[in-house]
Amino acid sequence: MFGFSMVLAAATCDLQIGITETGILASAPFAGVFFAFPFGYYADTGGRRRALLLSTIVGFTFAALSSFSTNWQMMLAFKILGCSFSTASFALTMAYLGECVGSKQRSRYLIIMVSMDLACEVVSNGIAYFVLPLTFHWPIPWLFITYTPWRLYTLILALPLGIGALLLLCLYESPKFLANKGDTKEALNLLRRIYVINGGIEEKFPVKQIKQPEEINSKTDTIWSSLKKSKLCHYFNLHCCGGLYSCFI
Incomplete structure (x- = not known):
């Protein structure tokens, strides 16, 4: 999402976009946010790491493809699809980090994460300052760009x-x-590995057993079927419609 406004300003001639097209393209990253809601549920049922991998891989793929767009419609499609996945990364990372860091250090690391997110705007502007003034033009005939x-x-x-x-x-x-x-055995093994990576001695690992706090019923139902049974679909439709309505008033 960061730096896209400068991309639009620089791509005006290549993509032959006017004021209307620029406004539509500028709203594409925010339109993608509406479709990122299900990732929270997917992370709670399929796993934090799996959701993050899906978000980053697909988000990167479409973001990279948008750099090869031949017209503004193609860029719009790639940007909406990419942001639908990539915008979920920040919230998923916060949840993942919060669960993998001890309570004494958690606040510090979360503050660092938020600070890095805010710094991305400055970094993206700095990169634009050095990259956009370059004057190279490399024809790629087989991509028509x-x-x-x-x-x-x-x-x-x-x-x-x-x-x-x-x-x-x-x-x-x-x-x-x-x-x-419910996989407390694997959770205990992971905690032991993390303890050793952080410099601890495996034989002195203090945790012997994990008390299961609650169980997520993700084994009997598929993610899609449990998603349909939950209230998330209603929540998503409500906020999506509300967000789209606010764009037109």
């Missing part, structure tokens, strides 16, 4: 999602989620 600085800038803005997805492959699922799901 000319690769220009605004396309490179769009790709650079997508890179954090791709890097985040690669780093997630090295991480574990949230032990709290596994415990809530």
